[in-house]
Amino acid sequence: MHGLHLTADLFDCAATRELMTDRGVLQEACIRLVRRSGLTVVGDDFHQFAAVDGEPGGVTGLVLLAESHLAVHTWPELNAVTLDVYVCNFRQDNSAKARALSDSLVELFVPGHANRNDLLRGAPHSPDSPDGAHLTLEWLTPDVVHGFARQRPPVAIQTPVQRLEWHDTRALGRVFTLDGAFMASERDEFIYHECMVHVPALTHGDPKSAFIMGGGDGCSARELLRYAGIERIVVAELDPDVIESCRRQYFAVNGGALDHPRVNVRIGDALGTLRESEAEYDVIVMDLTDPGDDGSLASELYSTETYALVRSRLTANGLVTLHIGSAFYHPERFRKTLSDLREVFTEVAAYKAFMPVYGCEWGMACASMHGNPANMAAREVSAGLAKHAIQGLRFYTPRVHASLFAWPAYAEALGA
Incomplete structure (x- = not known):
């Protein structure tokens, strides 16, 4: 049963309309390409779906191979195709033939872009899959994937704004994602939120007010509430479903901070919330999703x-x-974020911490017109924590503070 399984999800296909909607045309093309690749057809079945709203439906096809199978599904309304090729390598290695078939099929549909995956199957000494639902993954870049074993399928909520999913993982406990990107996990979120909040708050010295852009998980608000002198915290979150879901799913993590009397939750665009009032704040935390990706809600x-x-x-x-x-x-x-910040602020300090949920050392920045946290000595940090009676932190300490600002040469060359 040892074999190779190749999958491809094809988008923005420029193939002829007949190839996407005509059972006979697709059937002929698939069988021709199978035979050209050197694989052996032993049967086939292709199904034409009915028209919808006057538009022709797609086709699902299966070609049975002596070596295993080819399956293809067309989605003409989306200009998309999904296909998979599986070959066993029991008596001979059919991998090259499978790759040739997969390549020719992808070329046939002329996709604008494609997601392709290879899976070696049937290796008797491979470890058991982590569980029936397998893995939760995030692409750090188009070439690097990072993820965790999960204990059960995720609980998904399609909000009007984005897709929210809750994953129960063995390594990091409950993790939530937005549009497939890891946001926070219950076992390591304290690293990020302690750094994002206490670095600016202690640099200020005596914060009375704070504004959180995003922060619907409630964890930045939780850290700010450690300061008895904080009189008001505004959480401006675009998606009300994130707030409501985190109230239920993350109550043990955020400590109910979203319902604290000093916390005012505003639903809507954070920039709009800032523009509509002249109110000033001692600390502003941009606790947002990642910028820079196509379609990212936070890019602007x-x-x-x-x-x-x-x-x-x-x-x-x-x-x-x-x-x-x-x-x-x-x-x-x-580089660009630090450069843009320096066009606006006189003091910009980059710092970082390794985040297991993100799979890398994660950069942060603190900007102002006066204070610079990189200039704070350990004794000043210690005095600030004592002044506000802040105890029980799990990551941030006076000694750690200094280490946050120590960057390798490649990061300094980017402006760190």
């Missing part, structure tokens, strides 16, 4: 125009923090 929030608006809403000694991605995996995003 990472700009000099946004930073200028943020600066106008900071008190004289106020500071803003945001995450800036990985210097190793996202060098251009990292």
Whole structure:
């Protein structure tokens, strides 16, 4: 049963309409390409789906091979095709033939872009799959994937804004994703949120007000509530379903911070919330999804125009923090964000911490017109924590503070 399984998801296909909608045309093409690849046809079945709203339906086809099978499904309404080729390698290695067939099929449909995967199957000494539902994965870049074994299939919510999923993993506990990107996990979120909040708050010294852009998981608000002097915290979250879901699913993690009397949750665009009021804040936390990707809801929030608006809403000694991605995996995003911040603020300090949920050292930045956290000595951090009676932190300490700002040479060359 040892074999090779090849899959391909094809998008923006420029193939002829007949190939996508005519059972006979697709059947002839598939059988011809199978035989050209050197594989052996032993049977086939192709099904034509009925027209929908006057538009022709797609076709599902199966070609049985002596070596295993080819399956193809066309989606003319989406200009998309899914296909898979599986061959066993029991008596001879058919891998080259399978790859030739897969390549020729992809070429046949002329996709604008394609997602292709290879899977070796039937290796008797391979480890058991982590579980029936297998893995939760995120693409750090188009070439690097990162993920975790999960204990059961995810719970998915399609909100009007994005796709929210809850994953129960063995390594990091409950993890939630937005549009397939890891946001936070219950076992390591404290690293990110302690760094995002305490670096600017202790640099300020005595924060009274804070504004969180995004932050629907409630964890940044939780850390800010450690400061008894904080009088008001505004959480501006675009997606109400994130707030409601995290109230239920992450209550043990955020400690009910979203319902604390000093926390005011505003549903809607964070920039709009900032523009509609002249209120100023001692700390602004940009706790947003990643910028820079096509279709990212947060992309437009990472700009000099946004930073200028943020600066106008900071008190004289106020500071803003945001995450800036990985210097190793996202060098251009990292460089540009720091460069844009320096066009607006006089003080910009880059810092970082390794985040297991993101699979890399994750960059952050703190910007202001006056204070610079990189200049704070360990004794000042210690005094600040004691002043506010902050205890029980799990990552951030006076000694760790100094290490946050120590960057390797390749990151310094990007502006760190």
